[in-house]
Structures are given as C-alpha cells and as structure tokens.
Amino acid sequence: MSVPALILDRVSLHLGAFALHGISFSIEMGQVFVILGPSGAGKSVLLETIAGFNRPDSGRIFIGGRDVTHASPETRRIGFMFQDYALFPHLTVERNIGFGLRGRQSNSGGKGNSRMSALLGRLGLEKISRRKPTNLSGGEKQRVALARALASEPELFLFDEPLSALDVNTKDRLRNDLKTLLRDLGIATIYVTHDQTEALILADRMAVIRDGALLQVGDPAEIFNAPADEFVARFVGVENIIDGRVVSKHDGISEIELENGRILVAADNGAARSSHVSACIRPEDVTLTSDPPAESGGARNHFSARIVNIEARGPVLKIHLDCGFHLSAYLTRQSFLELGITKGEKIYAGVKAMAVHLIERP
Amino acid sequence: MRGANPLQSRGLLFVFSLAGGLLLAFILIPLLRMYTTQTPASLMRVAGTADVMSAIWLSLEAAFITALLAGVLGIPLAYILSRMSFPGKRVVEALVDLPLTVPHTVVGIALLYVFGRTGIIGAPIDKLTGLKFWGTTGGIVVAMLFVSVPYTVNSARIGFEGVDSRLEKVARTLGAGPWGVFGRVTFPLALRGVLTGLMLTYARAISEFGAVIILSYYPMTAPVKIYDLFLQTGLRESTAMAVLFLTIALILFIILRQLARGIGYQKDRDS
Numbered sequence: 001m002s003v004p005a006l007i008l009d010r011v012s013l014h015l016g017a018f019a020l021h022g023i024s025f026s027i028e029m030g031q032v033f034v035i036l037g038p039s040g041a042g043k044s045v046l047l048e049t050i051a052g053f054n055r056p057d058s059g060r061i062f063i064g065g066r067d068v069t070h071a072s073p074e075t076r077r078i079g080f081m082f083q084d085y086a087l088f089p090h091l092t093v094e095r096n097i098g099f100g101l102r103g104r105q106s107n108s109g110g111k112g113n114s115r116m117s118a119l120l121g122r123l124g125l126e127k128i129s130r131r132k133p134t135n136l137s138g139g140e141k142q143r144v145a146l147a148r149a150l151a152s153e154p155e156l157f158l159f160d161e162p163l164s165a166l167d168v169n170t171k172d173r174l175r176n177d178l179k180t181l182l183r184d185l186g187i188a189t190i191y192v193t194h195d196q197t198e199a200l201i202l203a204d205r206m207a208v209i210r211d212g213a214l215l216q217v218g219d220p221a222e223i224f225n226a227p228a229d230e231f232v233a234r235f236v237g238v239e240n241i242i243d244g245r246v247v248s249k250h251d252g253i254s255e256i257e258l259e260n261g262r263i264l265v266a267a268d269n270g271a272a273r274s275s276h277v278s279a280c281i282r283p284e285d286v287t288l289t290s291d292p293p294a295e296s297g298g299a300r301n302h303f304s305a306r307i308v309n310i311e312a313r314g315p316v317l318k319i320h321l322d323c324g325f326h327l328s329a330y331l332t333r334q335s336f337l338e339l340g341i342t343k344g345e346k347i348y349a350g351v352k353a354m355a356v357h358l359i360e361r362p
Numbered sequence: 363m364r365g366a367n368p369l370q371s372r373g374l375l376f377v378f379s380l381a382g383g384l385l386l387a388f389i390l391i392p393l394l395r396m397y398t399t400q401t402p403a404s405l406m407r408v409a410g411t412a413d414v415m416s417a418i419w420l421s422l423e424a425a426f427i428t429a430l431l432a433g434v435l436g437i438p439l440a441y442i443l444s445r446m447s448f449p450g451k452r453v454v455e456a457l458v459d460l461p462l463t464v465p466h467t468v469v470g471i472a473l474l475y476v477f478g479r480t481g482i483i484g485a486p487i488d489k490l491t492g493l494k495f496w497g498t499t500g501g502i503v504v505a506m507l508f509v510s511v512p513y514t515v516n517s518a519r520i521g522f523e524g525v526d527s528r529l530e531k532v533a534r535t536l537g538a539g540p541w542g543v544f545g546r547v548t549f550p551l552a553l554r555g556v557l558t559g560l561m562l563t564y565a566r567a568i569s570e571f572g573a574v575i576i577l578s579y580y581p582m583t584a585p586v587k588i589y590d591l592f593l594q595t596g597l598r599e600s601t602a603m604a605v606l607f608l609t610i611a612l613i614l615f616i617i618l619r620q621l622a623r624g625i626g627y628q629k630d631r632d633s
Contacts, residue, residue, distance in 0.1 A: 048531075051531070051534075051535055052534075053531060053534075072534075072539070073531070073534040073535050074534050074535070074536075074537050074538055074539055076535070078535045079535065080531065080532055080535040082528045082531075082532065086526065086528040086529050086531075086532045088529060088532075088533075088547060088551075089529075089551070089627060090550050090551055090627035099533065099536050099538070099546070100536040100537065102537075148536065149535075149536070151536075152535070152536045152537050154535075
C-alpha cells in the first residue's frame with residue numbers, strides 16, 4: 001500500500017480557548033475525509049494546525065510521508081480553502097492562479113504559461129480569466145480557488161466550511177460540483193463542516209469532533225448507523241435515544257427493557273458487553289400505520305402510540321409520538337396525506353430490530 | 363430609502379444643515395477674504411522674490427523627506443498594531459498619538475535637548491557624521507516628523523486592519539514566505555490607507571511652524587518666512603506670500619489626491 005497522504009499522530013495543542021487532545025488519524029491518497037462537529041469544537045484550529053499556522057504542543061504531522069510538524073506553511077504543499085474561498089480581491093482570476101504558480105519556484109517562464117492555460121482550461125475559467133473576484137459567481141469562485149491551489153501542486157486540500165455562508169440551492173449545486181471535481185483531481189482532502197448532509201455526500205471516511213477530541217473515526221455508513229456515543233448519535237441525526245436495560249438475548253435478538261415498554265434489537269447492533277444501554281432510532285426508520293399490524297415477523301417492534309405533535313420540516317413532517325416513551329418519526333407529505341392523521345389521534349409505530357442501534361451508557 | 367433616519371425630519375435637517383453650513387463658512391471665509399486682498403500682479407511680484415520661493419521649495423522638500431521617513435518608520439509599527447496583541451499595546455497606541463496633544467513649541471524645545479548642539483543624539487551624530495539638526499533641513503525634518511508621523515501610523519493601521527488575515531494565510535499555503543505575503547498581498551491591499559496617511563503626514567508637515575521655528579529658524583520654511591515677513595514688513599507683504607503658499611499647497615494636494623485615486627485596491631470600486 002502507498003504512503004498515506006496525511007498522518008496525524010497524537011497531536012495536542014492549547015491555543016487560548018481552544019485545545020486539541022491527542023488527535024490521530026490518517027488519510028489515504030485521493031480520499032475525502034470529512035470532520036463533522038459543532039462550531040467551537042476545534043475544527044478550524046485542527047485544519048490550521050495541519051496547515052502549519054499553529055505549532056502543536058506535542059504529536060507529529062506527516063504529509064506524503066514527510067514529517068512537517070515543524071515546517072512552515074509555505075513548504076507543506078497544502079491547498080487551503082476558506083469559507084467564501086478568500087480569493088485575492090486586488091488580483092484578476094489569472095493573477096490569483098498565477099500567485100500559486102509563482103509560489104512553486106520550479107515553475108518559471110514558459111512552463112508557467114502552459115500550466116496556467118492548462119489550469120484555466122481544466123476548470124473552465126478561460127472566459128473569465130481577466131475578471132476580478134468581486135464579479136464572480138459562487139461556483140466560479142470555487143473553481144478559481146481550486147485552480148489557484150492546484151497551481152501550487154498541493155498534496156493535500158483543506159476545506160474550512162467553504163459553503164456554510166451560502167443559501168441552500170447554491171450550496172447544493174456547489175457541493176455537487178465540488179464532489180465531482182475532487183473525484184477527478186484525486187487529491188487527498190480534509191473537509192470540515194457542521195452539516196451532516198455535507199458529510200454524507202462528500203465523505204469517503206469521516207470523523208466526529210467535539211471539544212478538540214475525535215469521538216469516532218470511520219466510514220460514513222458506520223458512523224451514521226452505529227454512532228459510538230450519544231453526542232455522535234445526536235449530531236448525525238439520530239433523534240430517538242431511549243435509555244434501557246438488556247434483559248435477554250436469544251436467536252440473535254436482544255430484548256431491551258425500557259422504563260415504559262420493551263424494544264427488540266438485532267443483537268450485534270452495538271454495545272455487546274454492557275447491560276445499561278441507550279437505543280438509537282433514526283426518525284426516518286419509524287413507519288406509521290393507522291391499523292394494528294398483523295403479528296407476523298418477530299424481528300420488528302410495534303408500539304401503540306398517540307400523536308403528541310406534528311411539525312412541518314420542509315419536505316418532511318416530523319411526528320412526535322407518545323409510546324410510553326417519546327418517539328419521533330419522519331413522514332413525507334404524501335404519506336401524511338394518505339394516513340390522514342391529526343394531533344391527539346392513536347396510531348401504530350413500527351421499527352425493525354435491525355434499525356435499532358445500541359450504545360453503552362456510562 | 364425611508365426608515366428610521368432622523369434626517370427625514372425637516373426640523374432636524376434644517377438645524378443640522380445650518381450648523382454644518384456655519385462651520386463650512388468659518389473655514390472658507392478667512393481663506394477667501396485673504397485672496398481678495400491680492401491681485402495677480404502682487405502675487406507675481408512676491409513669486410519673483412528669491413528667498414520667498416526658496417522658503418516654499420524648502421517646505422515642500424522637507425515635508426517630502428518627512429513623509430518618506432514616516433513611511434519607513436511608521437508602516438511597520440502600523441502593521442504590528444493591526445495584527446498583534448501584546449502587553450502594553452495601549453501604552454504604545456497612546457505614545458503614537460502623543461505628538462498630536464503636545465503643544466508644538468513644547469515639541470521644539472524637547473527636540474532641542476535631543477537633537478540640539480549639545481543634545482544626546484545631536485552631539486554624537488554631529489561628531490561622527492557632521493550631520494547637524496539645528497539650523498539645517500535635517501532639523502526641520504526632525505520637527506516635522508515628530509508632529510506628523512501619527513497620521514501615517516494611524517491611517518496605515520486602518521488600512522492593514524481592513525485586510526482579511528485569511529488572505530495572508532492562503533498566500534502562505536500557496537508558497538509565499540512571510541515577506542512575500544506582506545509585499546504581494548497585505549501591502550497592496552492596504553495601500554490606500556497607507557497613501558492617505560502619507561498624504562496627511564505631508565500636509566501636516568508642510569504646515570508645521572512651532573516646532574520648526576525653535577529647532578531651525580534658518581533656513582526658513584514657508585510658514586517661518588511668512589511670520590518673518592509679518593514681523594519685518596507687516597501684514598501686506600506677509601499676506602501676499604501666504605496666499606501664494608496656500609495656492610501652491612492646494613494645487614499640490616489636488617494633484618496628489620488625483621494621483622492616489624488611481625492607485626491601490628478599493629473595496630467598492632471593482633467593476
């Protein structure tokens with residue numbers, strides 16, 4: 001296997017109100033690694049430490065196998081993408097890109113010119129090469145920033161919430177453009193965001209960060225389906241977290257006793273060793289029916305519920321249920337109309353045992 | 363746009379405009395009144411006097427050197443103040459503004475103790491290099507610099523503060539070292555603030571009288587020469603030179619402002 005594009009080995013840092021605690025992870029060549037976390041979790045501090053703007057108190061950083069722990073930012077071969085992309089406002093598109101070309105001293109003279117036209121062509125910027133950044137659209141800015149970074153021949157891209165200030169439609173479009181571009185370029189990338197959708201769409205691998213420490217590192221599916229703790233679960237959109245106790249295990253099914261009810265869980269869905277657990281159920285995994293279900297499959301939970309509240313959530317509706325414990329479910333507008341439910345009504349909620357994930361309670 | 367703007371009230375707009383108008387009249391009337399005392403012929407006559415012209419030229423020249431020195435010494439401090447916080451920063455800021463509050467004759471006396479014939483800097487420099495600060499252009503520049511350098515520091519600082527530090531970071535990742543970042547990103551983006559500061563310093567330096575006259579009565583700068591004419595020959599001769607000097611200075615500033623407009627990055631001007 002080739003050398004990882006980036007290795008962080010127990011990097012710790014204290015910087016005013018922020019700190020990083022023993023951060024370790026590695027990224028393979030061409031991989032997009034998303035770091036998901038709330039604001040103030042240390043995402044930007046981590047990126048700026050990798051870029052060389054902060055010196056770690058301890059730990060080491062390797063880029064492409066080189067130990068860059070004590071190297072200055074200009075020698076690390078990093079393409080840094082800030083929110084709104086921070087293009088040089090006093091320079092034209094061409095000269096923005098030229099800044100990166102000039103930065104790498106190996107490129108000079110005619111070679112620089114041909115690299116410039118190659119970059120302009122690759123990112124479709126020929127027609128706007130003489131414009132200033134203020135006159136560019138969001139998508140154009142994104143491509144100029146990528147071209148400028150590419151000019152300096154980076155081994156690693158760092159994205160610091162580049163899309164967070166944009167409206168939803170623009171954001172969707174730019175994110176999809178970016179995904180395609182990153183796949184094409186094949187340069188290892190760290191992308192930090194507080195937006196779980198962004199993480200799901202872009203990540204090959206991902207991590208969740210809180211208070212300067214990584215809580216979980218893994219494949220997006222793994223983190224979304226099997227969060228390591230309650231914080232991760234909540235942050236990746238698990239809205240139902242119900243405390244309980246494992247009372248039995250047989251035929252690959254664990255039975256969890258809740259304060260007010262029971263729930264069946266596929267036995268290998270987490271928290272194997274502990275009996276004090278929390279059951280995690282994503283609201284989109286809850287199905288609602290107006291008639292009581294036929295008792296057929298054993299690996300399915302059925303709860304008789306009362307509708308406490310109905311909340312509009314854009315394309316879906318969030319239904320708050322009282323099943324003896326609180327449960328929330330998402331319904332599409334279409335299903336909602338077909339069910340014809342109202343607040344206060346009785347209904348039946350179903351959750352597959354496979355869709356429940358257990359986390360240990362401390 | 364209609365809104366909460368108090369100037370939409372006619373009464374308030376009237377009172378405020380009246381106050382503003384009075385202020386403008388207060389500035390303009392004395393200067394205009396002075397012009398009415400002169401004819402083109404009287405101005406030509408005073409312009410033909412060699413020592414008058416050499417005094418005006420000396421003022422412009424010394425102020426130019428002052429602005430250059432203010433730039434060399436003031437721009438680095440302005441950048442430090444815009445980007446760093448350190449213990450005692452408020453003291454440094456107060457020191458930068460101090461020359462604005464000290465009476466200029468007091469400045470002249472204080473400088474005499476340092477740059478004068480027996481001054482703690484003036485004497486050794488004289489001994490080592492022969493450069494004197496009393497009764498020379500050097501002395502004039504020293505006096506001008508002391509009273510006018512705060513404008514360069516403060517205005518350049520505002521310019522630097524307007525430069526997004528993320529641009530500097532991006533430039534580093536693109537392979538530019540600290541000097542390269544300052545030269546290719548920070549300074550060009552702050553240039554308008556810097557130029558405004560240098561121009562204010564230049565204007566303030568040209569008009570300095572109190573500190574200059576104590577440190578270097580001779581060679582005479584224009585303000586000193588005007589005062590000298592006032593003492594020697596009375597109001598009429600000094601008024602002619604005053605009008606001539608004012609006219610030259612105004613034309614010079616109009617030209618400089620026009621030149622500066624085309625230079626440097628301005629946020630709202632890209633189109």
